[in-house]
Amino acid sequence: MNKKNFLGAVCVAVALTAVVSSCGDGTTRSAGWEFSRNMYDPIAFNPDQQNPNFKNNSTAQTPPQGSNPIGFERFDYGNSVEEYERAGLEVKNPLIANAENLKQGETLFLTYCAVCHGKEGAGDGTITKDREVEDSRGKRALENFPPPPSFQQSAGTPSSRGGQMSQLTDGKIYHTITYGYNAMGSHASQISPEDRWKVVMYVHELQKK
Template sequence: MKRLYKITLLFGITILVSSCHNNAAPNYQYFPNMYESVGYETYAESNAFKDGKEGQLPAEGTVNRGFEPFEYENSTAGYELAKANLKSPLDSLSRDPEKGKELFEIYCATCHGNTGNGKGKLVEREKFLGVPSYKDRVITEGSIFHVVTYGLNSMGSHANQLSAQERWVVADYVLKLKSEL
C-alpha cells in the first residue's frame, strides 16, 4: 500500500511540473533583446546614431589607447627632418640585438634579406623588385624609424605590428647590418 502511495505521489508531481510549461507562451524574459536580437541589414541606414550618421566620431582631442604620437609628418620633408634630427631614445641597456634580429627576420627579411642586401625571398621570387641594399643607402636611425612607421614607396607601414620601442630596436639592428655589409 505504501508503494502505491509513493507511485501516485510521484506521478502527481510529474504531472504538476510538466503542466506548468507551455512552449507557445514562454515565461517572462529579462532583457529579451539578448535572447532574440534585432537583425539589421549590413551597411543599411540606422537610427542608432545621431543625425543618421554611419558611426560616431571620437571626442575632439582624444588619442587612441596605446597610440604614441609621432611628431614627424608622413611626407618627404618629414622623412628628411627625421633623418637629420631624430635620435633613438634607447639607452645601452635597452638596445637588444637579439630582439632586433628576431623582429627583423619576422617583418623585414622577406624583402630585405637576412643580411640587409635587398635579396629577400620575395625579391628572389620577383614579387617585389628594386628593394635596395642597406650598403647603398645613406640612412640614419631616424630615417629608419620614419620608414618603418609610415612606409616608403612599395613598403607599407609597420606601425600596427611593432610598438615604438620595437621599431627603435629594429632601427638599431638595421644600422648594425649596414655596418657589416
C-alpha cells in the same frame, strides 16, 4: 517507499513542474521568470542611442582635439621627404638598447623585413631572386622584385634620399617603416610603434657590418 522510488518520484515532479511552468495561457508573450536581467539589458547607453546627458543628445561623442586612443602612439611627422629629414634630426629611439630588445628586433626583422632586405640587411631577400612554383598549371617563374639597397657599411650603398644607408638615423628608419618608400609599403599596420623601435635598433646592428 524505498530510496529508488523516492528519487524517481522527485525527478518526475521536477520534470512536470518544468513542463507546466513553460506553457503559456495563449494571451501573453511572457517567458516567465528572468534571471540576471542586467546581463543582457545594460545600464549604459549604446553608442548609437540618443543620450539626454549631452547637448546634442548623442551617446557617441567626438574625442577632444589632440586626444589619443588607448594604445596609440602619436607620430607627428607627415609623409614627405621634408618630414623624413626632420624626423631624422629630431626623433630618437626611446627604448634601451639591451639584449632582449635586440633579440626581439631581430625576430621582427626576420619576420617582416628579411624577405626583401635579406637576413643580413644586404638587400638580397628571397623575393629579389629567381623563383619558380609548380602546381596543377605546371611550372612557372615568379615575379622578381628589385633588391633594396644594403644597410651594411661595407657595401657603401647610397640612400635614394641622400647620405649612406649605413648612416640612416633612428628617425629616418622609423619614418620609412611607418610610411614606406618606393617599392616598400607602409608597415604601420603590421608592426606596432614599440616593435618598430626594436626593428630600428636591430637595423643599426646590421649597419655595422
